[in-house]
Amino acid sequence: MTEFIPPGTQFCALPSPFPMKRGGALHGARIAYETWGTLNGARDNAILIVTGLSPDAHAASNAGNAEPGWWEQMVGPAKPIDSDRWFVICVNSLGSCKGSTGPASINPQTGETYRLDFPELSVEDGADAAAHVVRALGIERLACIIGNSMGGMTALAFMLRNPGLARSHINISGAAQALPFSIAIRSLQREAIRLDPDWNHGKYDDAHYPESGMRMARKLGVITYRSALEWDGRFGRVRLDSDHAGDDPFGLEFEVESYLEGHARRFVRRFDPNCYLYLSRSMDWFDLGEYGREQDGNRNDRAGNPGSGGVRAGLAGIRVERALAIGVQTDILFPLQQQEEIAEGLRAGGAYSEFLPLPSPQGHDAFLVDIARFGPAVAGFLATL
Amino acid sequence: MTEFIPPGTQFCALPSPFPMKRGGALHGARIAYETWGTLNGARDNAILIVTGLSPDAHAASNAGNAEPGWWEQMVGPAKPIDSDRWFVICVNSLGSCKGSTGPASINPQTGETYRLDFPELSVEDGADAAAHVVRALGIERLACIIGNSMGGMTALAFMLRNPGLARSHINISGAAQALPFSIAIRSLQREAIRLDPDWNHGKYDDAHYPESGMRMARKLGVITYRSALEWDGRFGRVRLDSDHAGDDPFGLEFEVESYLEGHARRFVRRFDPNCYLYLSRSMDWFDLGEYGREQDGNRNDRAGNPGSGGVRAGLAGIRVERALAIGVQTDILFPLQQQEEIAEGLRAGGAYSEFLPLPSPQGHDAFLVDIARFGPAVAGFLATL
Structure with a gap:
């Protein structure tokens, strides 16, 4: 769009x-x-x-x-x-x-x-x-x-x-x-976007944008773009300040979760979802x-x-x-x-x-x-x- | 449920x-x-x-x-x-x-x-x-x-x-x-379930079940439970018969995509989503x-x-x-x-x-x-x- x-x-x-x-x-x-x-x-x-x-x-x-x-x-x-x-x-x-x-x-x-x-x-x-x-x-x-x-x-x-x-x-x-491992990862990223009801078979607009699908796709991307080794040293099991963590047991609690969230927020609405789908699939085919x-x-x-x-x-x-x-x-x-x-x-x-x-x-x-x-x-x- | x-x-x-x-x-x-x-x-x-x-x-x-x-x-x-x-x-x-x-x-x-x-x-x-x-x-x-x-x-x-x-x-x-790598993966699996509107803060039933969230969670699980090495030998770049592939350029085309789909289908509705969330988070905390x-x-x-x-x-x-x-x-x-x-x-x-x-x-x-x-x-x- x-x-x-x-x-x-x-x-x-x-x-x-x-x-x-x-x-x-x-x-x-x-x-x-x-x-x-x-x-x-x-x-x-x-x-x-x-x-x-x-x-x-x-x-x-x-x-x-x-x-x-x-x-x-x-x-x-x-x-x-x-x-x-x-x-x-x-x-x-x-x-x-x-x-x-x-x-x-x-x-x-x-x-x-x-x-x-x-x-x-x-x-x-x-x-x-x-x-x-x-x-x-x-x-x-x-x-x-x-x-x-x-x-x-x-x-x-x-x-x-x-x-x-x-x-x-x-x-x-x-x-x-x-x-196949990279095909599987990309396939799942595309599925996350396509499953978002706001994707609407590609007919989204700014008011109805597949934000949660793009968030998922980006987070999965970031997980596979970096390495477990780096994260062991960088995040370990460090937790967020309790101010950020909140009461939800499934909310953000560990620094690594907050890091993924930050990456997703910066990406979503800065990249077009349909373009993402096309470029992603082009790699599978190569x-x-x-x-x-x-x-x-x-x-x-x-x-x-x-x-x-x-x-x-x-x-x-x-x-x-x-x-x-x-x-x-x-x-x-x-x-x-x-x-x-x-x-x-x-x-x-x-x-x-x-x-x-x-x-x-x-x-x-x-x-x-x-x-x-x-x-x-x-x-x-x-x-x- | x-x-x-x-x-x-x-x-x-x-x-x-x-x-x-x-x-x-x-x-x-x-x-x-x-x-x-x-x-x-x-x-x-x-x-x-x-x-x-x-x-x-x-x-x-x-x-x-x-x-x-x-x-x-x-x-x-x-x-x-x-x-x-x-x-x-x-x-x-x-x-x-x-x-x-x-x-x-x-x-x-x-x-x-x-x-x-x-x-x-x-x-x-x-x-x-x-x-x-x-x-x-x-x-x-x-x-x-x-x-x-x-x-x-x-x-x-x-x-x-x-x-x-x-x-x-x-x-x-x-x-x-x-x-942190395993925390990140599990956090994303939980997010997929929780983002599914049918999860409804845990108040789903069989008629309104977070099926797409559970599919995503399971597929991501299977990707991390196996290895790229195994899949190189097992799936490579083999494609599905054209009968299965269909016209959708983002549909299932590679065998590895069909394998994930099969795993997801067998898991969804055979495991309770809220139980999944609780057990998943317990591992992060350990x-x-x-x-x-x-x-x-x-x-x-x-x-x-x-x-x-x-x-x-x-x-x-x-x-x-x-x-x-x-x-x-x-x-x-x-x-x-x-x-x-x-x-x-x-x-x-x-x-x-x-x-x-x-x-x-x-x-x-x-x-x-x-x-x-x-x-x-x-x-x-x-x-x-």
Whole structure:
């Protein structure tokens, strides 16, 4: 219903029609993006960042918007992704509600909000849209494409579908295919939204908004984005002041419950529920193994196990010179073996490829907070380019 | 609202009033139990099983009920918990809805179902009730108390509050205190039930039952009871037949989604929602560290970390001759270090105590399914008695 566009956002029109992988096409669609630094004369110093499910294009403060961004400590002058050297682009994902066209946008063919009339969204559609932005900015070859979480999926699709458009790649807590534990978690998040009577098959408005469903979805997200290890040290069994706890035996009593509540409150009504459903499902569908099977007849075993033929062949079909796959030992959503698989698969395709497991306690979200580990890792890789 | 009592269940009246740890008392309360085998003349061959959140007392088929029980392969003649040698008792937890008194029972003081008028429930109350059953059966000393999951908490409280009542102990996937990840999961399960308009502050009936809240709670439970590793091999990315999938892009598509749906359907309306809330919260509150602090002035650090002073002292305050703590490497709900902590703490209290980590892929629920590993471990320990 509502879009949330940071000030200073720039827009790039997509070709119209813009065909979607699972069928249908968008008309008059656009991608929101922001930039840091300056594209050099050779146009060879550009880095593209593709994001996780929820971030906007405002990765860090810049000329158009002085507010801190979601990766403030990583992007900017003299920061690990150094805008004194690099021309950095961050795109808001296709299907999101932060400026790029998605289910919360107006369908120009009807004049109404798309809602569930938006065509089925694939990670590949987001990759195609990002590739269009890169080319529209006059860039024929990125120095690097960096993808976090869902963005790690987007970056793989981007490279596979646009050979030569990226010279190198950093994959952070990404995956070459969705595995059943993460599918189960996302399925439950979507069910929470869809079970909320105010979701109303996507026809909510601000007065009737699926707030409890979005709260549940966000809390479950936060549980799986962090780690038990971090929470043991951070919250333990500490209780709220009795002022906050109240008499309800099922009310908030432990600090960890209050932490989840705070996260949910900050998210609800800042992200469009239908966009959430579309982006969430796109991750379940993502499977680079499809391309492996197409290319050489390899098939995953029944279980579609990581490392089985299709995924490996799909990764090996990607042409990139250098790659770094970073993962976190405490990540339960995109577990470490998925980043190892990416590093190995890209190496099989001819890349100089490294796998870097980090001992961050913060789980899947570590790249947002453990800058002490992620900063040097990313800066070190970029220094080799 | 509704109790679910298997045929052949026996009952033991609790003292009336039966005082509750957090205040209040029950009147005319009872505990449901079943038995296997025969108590010998010395009355020294009894084994008590205390259960996780949802099981009834029907652990296995017996004279009163030929239906298979929830631990059918573990309990019975010539089985690992061999009823040819042992007199085995399994109690349904106080606060449950499977025959023991709980929020779904009639409050004799009002003639109405307790619902939220049931006093606040602690794991210790369940332990006290189980101890009463043991003594009422004429047993002064159990050969062993076996506790699974929540029952692992109950067994620790049982031994601490009833010194000498158990000679040995097997703790399976239990914990000496609730940690924040498991508190967060349970808090979210309770929130799902409480957000369901049909929960109606506990005043539901069969016609208006919080079915969607219970579905969500159960699905989240199943996700945390099993493991990502098991599901990679079991489900992978296998899809349902297109007959089942339908046109809804957010409907069931992957086998793992259908598996969760099946579990939810089998659970909903077979467990009372208010009982679920009470038992769930009792686990959050459980902290053997309370006793450690009482006993020797030890305090947990702010984070209440496992292994910090209070919990260790609480465990060391338990008097038992032999103990075995079994854990599973893939358990995310009651992680392995919690069973190691139990083994070490009981050893510090003077027990001959062993820690057995098992590589079962099935996570927290492995003891219900990985009988190939759990059977010999339990039988081996019992053979030493």
